[in-house]
Amino acid sequence: MPGNKGVVYEGPGKVEVHTLDYPEFELKDGPGVNPANVGRKVPHGAIVKAVATNICGSDQHMVRGRTTAPQGLVLGHEITGEVVEIGPDVEFIKVGDLVSVPFNIACGRCRNCKAGKTDVCENVNPDRPGSAYGYVDMGGWVGGQAEYVLVPYADWNLLKFPDKDQAMEKILDLAMLADIFPTGFHGCVSAGVKPGSTVYVAGAGPVGLAAGASAFLLGAAVVIIGDLNKERLEQARSFGCETIDVSQGDPKDQIEQILGEPMVDCGVDAVGFEARGHGSDAGEERPATVLNTLMEITRAGGALGIPGLYVTGDPGAADEAAKHGSLSIRLGLGWSRSLSFTTGQCPVMRYHRQLMMAILNDRVQIAKAVNAIPLPLGQAPQGYQEFDQGAASKFVLDPHGMLARFR
Structure with missing residues (x-):
């Protein structure tokens, strides 16, 4: 089993890269995890190796101390990666698929999901409708600014890129589809x-x-x-x-x-x-x-x-x-x-497939528009600091060195 590292909130103004547990198909207890979610089995999930995982302004609100986020929370909800394991209930997503992970966690089964309102799924956060990875009051799903992350309801949530080689050529653009x-x-x-x-x-x-x-x-x-x-x-x-x-x-x-x-x-x-x-x-x-x-x-x-x-x-x-x-x-x-x-979170699944097609067919250069800049995972604290100081950039963390040629 490979190791795992990720970006952890250590209090206002401070993030660090820590060694983490490798994901399992069960939600464990930890900082920010809703007690009602502890021990929740995830046979419908996939473990994703993060190819790109971005720093978001929403993360920055927590890091500034402007929310009730607990110390020790693993950050990150903008995830693009390769599926390396699937649970026994996953039918269509396969190991090796290159995918975009919507930041909304959605079950695909509840009334809101069936209506396309995946931003307010009723079944993933015991506190209130709506959930996200690595975010305060969102159910406690572990964040994805890490080498590996668990994605529940994989068949429903994951957007598979049709051609891996083409996707890797445009991976900085496609990394923007998560959020x-x-x-x-x-x-x-x-x-x-x-x-x-x-x-x-x-x-x-x-x-x-x-x-x-x-x-x-x-x-x-x-x-x-x-x-x-x-x-x-x-x-x-x-x-x-x-x-x-x-x-x-x-x-x-x-x-x-x-x-x-x-x-x-x-x-x-x-x-x-x-x-x-x-x-x-x-x-x-x-x-x-x-x-x-x-x-x-x-x-x-x-x-x-x-x-x-x-x-x-x-x-x-x-x-x-x-x-x-x-x-x-x-x-x-x-x-x-x-x-x-x-108002409210964007229901990512309402748009991400057509925006993927716009990227793959050269109708938009979103990475250029937002000035996407890859950084090694170990430089995440520097990225957070520069972003907080107003850098005109979108920092994309590169946990496995797969984006080195874009630096």
Whole structure:
């Protein structure tokens, strides 16, 4: 049996690479594991050797100490890899398959899964609908920033790449299918992006950049991305987005300079609960700023896609209400403008197959758009530090050295 190593949260601001147990077809007790899930048998699962496993902004929220994540939690929910073992109940996935692992863990059997709402599966997290690998309050499924990871309900969850050699040539692009590409795409679909749309994306992190690329894939006429980080805004311009620096004033004034009117057809929140203020408040945390701005600048009757993360528990919040996920949102404004809102995790399985086909047939270069950079697994702490400092990059961990030629 091979060994296993993975990235472990050791408290606010600190991650380390530790030796881990090799996965078994049973969920063991450990940090963050729901007691009702301990001992859960997984004969329907597969053990995946991680070829690529990404650092996500959602991981960064935990590492900053902005959630109730316990020390010792194995991180990572963006996994692409090769199947090395299958459980006795797996029928269609085979050893040797190269696969994308949706970050949502879903059973494929419950009412929500059958309706395509795999982001809120009812059977994988005893606390509430919805689950993910290596994430706080998500049932305790072990994270995938590791050499090997257990994936339950393998026949349902895993997306097999049709040609392994072709997939390895495009592996940095395909690594984005586990989360940020479908998440950005979902934000745009939820916002109603269509051919000819004008789109404002708040946030130029990896999800915001993925949303920008997705908007163009959906036919948008103009995509505007707003952020405080000049390097990330430069990255957005590299594939055709207009950009605004929200530290320079109200986004609607800058949008008017670009479009000739202070509003867009579609708005996407790719920031979430650690939002900063705009203009003179740019250095201060203002968790409701992005949502309120989007309600102001999105055309009446339009829609907001909100893939940015919001949490029910934020011990590092600036005020007591925000510590419990309560924000000063101008709901009356949204109601009066007849705006639609779509929140929650992206149901990855709704999109990942068609986005895979777009990648394999050269219709999108998502790794280039988000500036994907491979790092050895041992450099994960450095990747987390640089990402926290605002690097205009998407760090892809390489546990087995299979991405060395892309560095």
